Amino acid sequence: MKKNGYNTNLASEFHVISLLHRLGLDANLTLGNKKAVDIVVVRHAGDAVTIDVKAVVGRVDWLMGNVPSVPRENHFVVLLTYDGKFEDLHHSPRVWVIPHAELVQLVKSAKPPSTMKYVSRSEVTKLTQYENAWGFISGTNAI
Template sequence: MDITVILEEGKALTIDVKAVAGKMDWLLGNSKFHMANNHFVVLVSYEGRFSNPFHLPRVWIVPSVKLEPFVKIAGNDKTRYLSRKTFLADGEEFENAWKLISGAF
């Protein structure tokens, strides 16, 4: 987890941030991914304009429990990734959905 937000004693949110410079998938690797009601994944894509400090990236905010339809397995049958193509087709509700995190407070 990259970020932990402590709301009160015994209550917290956790956030993983995955970023890519170009228009590509987000690598998860071979390990099992943490899924919980209080865990979110923020996906950042700089759309190939990483060197331009004035370009805002595209961002998807996804509750980890809703990630499964977007997880794909690479040809080696081991490496898992989050599919950009699937997010573009079916993930509109998550793009710029910061309210999902703020609503969890």
């Protein structure tokens, strides 16, 4: 199968939706191609959180093209890596659930003339408190 970013992102969004539903959460995929919110989770009436999903197939940094630089309350970024095993259906991706305010501090700019922004894989893999931290989304973990 030909790998492309669209397939990776779509598969990753549905993976996250699946996990959230398995946790008993009301999670909904948003529509649109250029957005900073991929999933909305309604925890109770008047209490919702939003999620931006970023995924990579290989062991590389995550690009942060549309992630807002000003911290957003009740917003999370879920980072997934397939570690080069995207097509291996026996392999589950590694996942980090990071509050947006924390992620903003991790975003770096590439060297000029590039204007690309990214989050370093080597930094994220050290953030064990965020790996599979689904309690942030459900509201059972304090931020």
